[in-house]
Amino acid sequence: MSDEKKRMLRSQSWFEGRGAKNFAHRAWVRSRGVPTDHFDGRPVIGICNTWSELTPCNSHFRDLAQHVREGILEAGGVPMEFPVISPGEMLTRPTAMLLRNLCSMDVEETLRANPLDGVVLMMGCDKTTPALLMGAASVNLPTIGLSAGPMFNGSFRGRPFGIKDAWNLAADLRAGRATNQDFEEAETCLTRSVGVCNVMGTASTMASLVEAMGVGLPDNAAIPAQDARRRVLARMVGRRIVEMVREGLTLDKLLTRKAFENAIKVNAAIGGSTNAVIHLTAVARRMGVELTIEDWHQIGRDVPTLLNLQPSGRYMMQDFHEAGGLPVIIRDMCEAGLLHGDALTAAGITLAQANEGAVCLNPDVIHSVAQPFMANSGVAILRGNLCPNGAVIKPSAADPRLLKHRGRAVVFDSQQDLHRRVDDPALDIDADCIMVLRNCGPKGFPGMPELGMLPIPAKLLKQGVTDIVRISDARMSGTAFGAVVLHVSPEAAVGGALAVVQDGDLIELDVAGRRLDLLISDQELQQRLAAWTPPPAPASRGYAKLYVDTVNQAHDGCDLEFLVGRSGHDVPPAQH
Template sequence: MANEKRRVLRSQAWFEGTGAKNFANRSWVRSRGVPEDHFDGRPVVGICNTWSELTPCNSHFRDLAQHVREGIIEAGGVPMEFPVISPGEMLTRPTAMLLRNLCSMDVEETLRANPMDGVVLLMGCDKTTPALLMGAASVNLPTIGLSAGPMLNGSFRGKSFGVKDAWNMAADLRAGRAVNGDFEDAENCLTRTVGVCNVMGTASTMASMVEALGVGLPDNASIPAVDARRRVLARMAGRRIVDLVREELTLDKILTRQALENAIKVNAAIGGSTNAVIHLTAVARRMGVELDIEDWHQIGRDVPTLLNLQPSGSYMMQDFHEAGGLPVIIRDMCEAGLLYGDALTVTGKTLVENNANAICMNSDVIHSVADPFMQNSGVAILRGNLCPNGAVIKPSAAEHRLLKHKGRAVVFEGQEDLNLRVDDPNLEIDADSVMILRNCGPRGFPGMPELGMLPIPAKLLKQGVTDMVRISDARMSGTSFGAVVLHVSPEAAVGGALAVVRDGDIIELNIEERRLELHISEEELQDRLAVWEPPAAAANRGYTKLYIDTVNQADEGCDLDFLVGKSGSDVPAAQH
């Protein structure tokens, strides 16, 4: 411990010294039963825990936290576990996205206000990953991300069963091709273990981003939640964070422009969620790294999709791990010159060094750059008079016939209007129509819910229609699929062109040209906007009002404007 005593640690400002305040700090911590040598200059490491019974994806975090704790102690550190708000995607209303920024504030302020030299972030369900990364980026301590891991494959009537299969069954139920009994049987088969969704939804996408960014250890993305190797990973994260503190390897040395470009390319290669666009933009802006929505177009558009995984493909996360996991994809992409292999990671090694020995065990699950699953199918950024600041689509999840399409608009004013009319047999809509949903953006809803995969009208489902062009200022779940245009910016609620689309307007989508157009003249568009009136604010008090008043648009990451940028870990000491 002699060397550590000579190194000035952040936590020593709280614990080292003979003053009354230092005495009180040590005394209060010792009430937990810690020995005196905990204050001899050992690194104090926070375990940021999003455990909650209201967030089933993260409900095994008490166990994982214990393994992290043991790793920290084994490496000579002092663990300090603390909770933060845990927004769960399925149960949180109106949407977990509304609380992502609040969670990030919780993380940021807790880290800055307390005697921590480094932190391990326990994150799983969709919004907890970007929220914890955003909060940690603003403070910039040595940081390791540890993800929840996916649940095991579902199994329904002798076949693997994933979230995409559940959405298809829901459509069959509305079309009369399935009965409630099928749904009830499937309910017990879909989520049979703890962990995040068993497909490449937003949670597993963001876990993959943590690994690709170098913030997580290798295999962070795919080890199943209930696999003993996830516990070993937790213990190794605990050991490694102590070394990161000793090496003064802060988060800004990992979360670089190169790392973010790597993540964009890996997202394309895995057929990752469109939500990654918003979340990585927000993380980059917290770290002070330039990242624009157009970078997704420039950096990721020519990267092939290598992963045959739902919702873009057939397999599920357990199959991905057993085929070799994300290290196989990273190794192949590095060898093909698609990634910055020299990017530094939390292991202290480069990205290429971490993954050099990865072996593919199933080439039908993980394809190679030389023989990809799909070509040029990563996230596409659209521009046009309907979305001058951009919109997002995942071509790999859409039926090919709809990648170039022109159709008549059918407009829904919001969620209630959609739910009321979508299955009305008298709805004037056909398979070539373009469904429009507005007032579901960051301010309009508020919180930008996952409503973008508008349900296909029941009468069209009965005709065999399985996909349509759907456009909104909302998001969609990473488990969703279809020719769905999302994140239209500016949103309708702030006067974007989406606000004045009318039934019968012609909409043109052209993925190859990255174009989304409302076929009216500029003069008519401006005339419509001139008489448009904004909707009433959805809240006039509390955090929701703060969110509405300060949230940025989707192309800027939907962060609160006063949170952009990092301010470090310094905090003034109280005077006594």
């Protein structure tokens, strides 16, 4: 390799030269058995691994990382695997969302502080994808993503069984239509392998958006975690990141405004998670790309849903892959002029070129733009006196009759209050009421948990009620569904209007009109807000306090205010 090429590599400032520091850097790396020719100017590639047994979605990453490593070596690179924290959604308390920003800091500082020329981001469970993208965006090295892949389809008593089916079975148990034996048997049938949820939850949504934004290679989103083809993909990712370093293909050339617009539209087309609104906003702001909650309204509102997949539809992620996967949707949308097909991808070619050969193998799973599964059903952004900075709803997952609704508020002040009273037979609620949960936002909980899909009261379940309007400053799982309004901003804990809603107030939801209003006068609203008293701070020490003190509101991406923006990969020079 020429001297000019060597100077292009960031790692050479650590390894090249005869100074004492260069000597020490090489010597310490040699302890791993690294040969001399690995210091001859080869690209040093970080493998950022979120493997953890506490995050079952990512628990196959040791094996997957080995295939990435082999691909890097085959392409003439030097692999350097390193761990970062792994916030898993299912086990982490109070919520993995609290740790998303901490994980991003871990990624950012590790990349900046070490002799890395490029990085492979190994991400799976919900928060690991945005966290790794946020951290990498702040540093801006050549970067490629490799997602975990979904678990295999569940199977319960001879029929497919996904996360949405599990939520429905849980409701049946509370209503007396299912038994504990049914529930225990289903528990053994739902998660048949490692990998992320087998429906279009937040993890698969974010994996799809990684692919749509060109940060991942085609088929990144849907190949099952345990499928041998994901191991092949991992090797190809390892090979490709070495080429990206040599080409100088840094992350800012991929994460452009066009890429984020593509992501918003693809999210609508796949019936993606509402969580993507928060995560994409945070990633864009780390990259220095202007993206607001209003962009979701302007860019995504008229995009049809093409994917018949739970929770909006019938099928599951394994079916999606076998039907042709996300490349089919991207190709169709590019041909219809819905996407920026000229956006650059990690493959080194445009989005349209990378997906032009995709073929749909099951039109009942993947519908076309010409004959969509649902029309105008992407994430809807609401405004009104209850949410002046915005709120979100996923119309494709709601009972259509509730998308325009006026009802009486039944208010719960906290998660504990909800759980204590929701199944009380004396609860004054009917099917036309609107359930309101507050103090579960970014600061109030803290960490904005997935509590937005409030459980329908048992008394209503027994009456056959399957959906009811629910409003909160919380999030909900991408696997969840219903007429659920989320991310109300400002949240109750900082004095948003949600803080002063009272039992019996009338609230009006109009999704077509993009409105959410508390039906009281402006004067009364201001009087209530003036009399409101802030709740005690939910954290007094450590990272949780740092988070509460500095976190942005949902419409700004829930990032820590001092982390917004890109600062690059420069570090102080070593002293020789």
